[in-house]
Amino acid sequence: MEIFVRMKIRLLFAFILAMVVGSIAYAQTGQQGSQPQGAPGGQVPKMRVAIVDTMAFRDKIGELKVKYQKLEQEFTPKYQQVEAMQQKLAAQEKTLQENQKLTPQQAAKLSEEFEVGKRDLQRLVEDSRALAQKRELEETDAIYNKLNDHLNKYCAKYGITAVFDARRLQESGIIVYAAATANITDDFVNEYNKANPAASAVPSK
Numbered sequence: 001m002e003i004f005v006r007m008k009i010r011l012l013f014a015f016i017l018a019m020v021v022g023s024i025a026y027a028q029t030g031q032q033g034s035q036p037q038g039a040p041g042g043q044v045p046k047m048r049v050a051i052v053d054t055m056a057f058r059d060k061i062g063e064l065k066v067k068y069q070k071l072e073q074e075f076t077p078k079y080q081q082v083e084a085m086q087q088k089l090a091a092q093e094k095t096l097q098e099n100q101k102l103t104p105q106q107a108a109k110l111s112e113e114f115e116v117g118k119r120d121l122q123r124l125v126e127d128s129r130a131l132a133q134k135r136e137l138e139e140t141d142a143i144y145n146k147l148n149d150h151l152n153k154y155c156a157k158y159g160i161t162a163v164f165d166a167r168r169l170q171e172s173g174i175i176v177y178a179a180a181t182a183n184i185t186d187d188f189v190n191e192y193n194k195a196n197p198a199a200s201a202v203p204s205k
Contacts (some may be wrong), residue, residue, distance in 0.1 A: 062198025
């Protein structure tokens with residue numbers, strides 16, 4: 001059981017999977033269907049498709065990296081508390097399984113303590129997860145909104161009409177081929193970081 005100290009990036013960019021940036025001026029559907037290829041007014045604009053790895057933003061976007069360093073330090077004590085409770089429960093479980101030199105009364109008492117400890121651990125993990133999600137939203141929501149706005153401007157600047165999430169494409173297996181040049185992650189990150197320099201990283205304690 002793990003506490004979500006290293007919180008996963010909130011997929012506020014999930015909509016990117018099928019997002020079309022800007023309006024594409026298609027001819028009216030009825031007219032397109034009735035006109036032969038190449039007929040005036042029936043030409044479909046070319047699309048420029050790109051791929052971006054949104055999961056890389058947490059480590060590569062300077063503003064986000066600083067925020068997650070702060071959150072990691074903030075939740076380290078809770079992570080250590082969870083680890084200590086896990087170790088204690090593991091030791092108790094081992095003693096109960098071996099059941100050596102334990103009277104029935106001792107075994108019953110230890111078993112009760114073990115069950116109480118498991119419930120306490122579960123509550124701690126659930127409470128920590130909820131708090132971590134709340135704090136992550138407080139610290140990073142504004143940055144994700146800025147990223148969204150910057151991506152719209154980036155796509156408009158380079159004539160990109162559709163952007164797909166690299167991780168989702170990889171997981172789904174729906175893409176057959178994509179040229180390396182289609183991946184705009186590093187270039188987008190560089191442009192964003194240049195326009196939005198991050199503050200100094202949180203010093204280690």
